[in-house]
């Protein structure tokens with residue numbers, strides 16, 4: 001199993017050929033089969049004797065891969081799609097084939113160096129200080145959790161050194177529009193979420209944050225505020241400068257969740273929306289969303305990484321030799337020890353293409369979004385719900401209820417036209433389209449929106 005003999009070499013070539021073939025063509029969109037249907041197709045694949053390379057690869061290519069939704073399809077418009085560059089996808093194979101561990105400088109100096117340059121690009125886009133740094137984690141969920149753990153650790157440290165008691169409860173302030181992972185992190189940490197109201201434009205502002213902090217229950221201390229730089233549902237960027245003012249005056253950590261939207265800091269046409277982001281104590285941006293990296297890859301950056309080290313460094317006799325703050329050990333900055341160097345495919349693609357190509361590709365998706373907004377605005381049977389700030393277009397079909405949206409999405413998927421999923425807005429059903437794939441064209445959107453026309457025969 002472990003030698004590159006003729007049989008293994010043949011298998012490796014077949015795997016690489018398969019990967020190349022997949023990179024070259026769009027896999028179709030379709031409804032996922034049931035586990036029973038898949039079992040009928042592939043049977044039991046784990047056997048004492050093994051299937052052999054050819055058969056295992058055939059099983060995957062013919063039955064299992066087609067049972068997955070290709071998130072890089074230009075008409076995958078639900079959730080937040082992915083659109084890795086060829087360079088990034090290909091380099092993921094290299095990361096996997098190199099037996100390199102990205103936990104510590106000792107194990108992975110070269111990769112950690114490369115990842116840190118990619119992190120630096122993101123920190124520079126935000127205008128964070130020279131001291132800024134962190135690591136790549138699996139996703140925004142883990143990034144948000146790790147950042148909030150650091151924030152609370154620092155709040156405890158400051159309270160302890162001031163000689164104060166711990167509060168009865170710790171709390172984080174966030175808007176209803178914040179991502180579900182904030183609630184999830186609060187659950188893991190056993191802290192409360194104090195909701196701050198958004199304004200009429202669905203934006204969290206400093207005054208609402210100040211009100212939420214001032215209105216905290218007796219015995220509760222706020223240790224962090226989360227502002228979202230691009231809400232997942234609507235693509236709204238909170239008033240970061242205003243929120244930062246409220247954090248400064250309350251002496252509270254500011255975490256910016258830019259998992260989806262942070263990438264757009266690289267786009268001059270919308271950069272002004274992120275004003276104040278340089279004041280973040282911590283920032284998350286997912287390259288696997290809008291920075292064209294394969295899953296799973298989220299950048300987590302702290303203004304003062306020493307605070308994260310204090311919160312996250314793991315201690316054990318066999319780890320003592322690597323605990324060293326004169327070198328960069330990524331495992332010190334998140335809730336992780338063994339770590340895939342998941343930022344390296346992103347780094348490789350950035351190094352290959354340069355950052356201008358990223359700016360152009362993101363601007364292109366923003367142009368397609370604006371054109372989609374215009375199509376919605378021009379259609380009498382459609383109602384635009386909010387002005388798109390980044391790359392989400394949210395709308396309603398006049399006269400439709402919740403079941404109509406789901407039925408429409410089902411029809412589009414059954415026809416292999418597009419993957420869309422309904423959402424809710426202001427208590428009612430609605431549609432959102434999220435565009436992060438530079439291969440998604442205005443004509444893709446025209447084709448999808450045409451199926452909403454009242455007189456038109458819907459997709460059959």
Ligand SMILES: *Cc1c(COP(=O)(O)O)cnc(C)c1O
Nearest residue numbers: 139140141179181232257259260
């Ligand atoms: C997607 C998203 C997350 C969660 O990121 P994962 O990579 O899916 O874990 C967090 N916050 C926002 C704003 C997001 O859009």
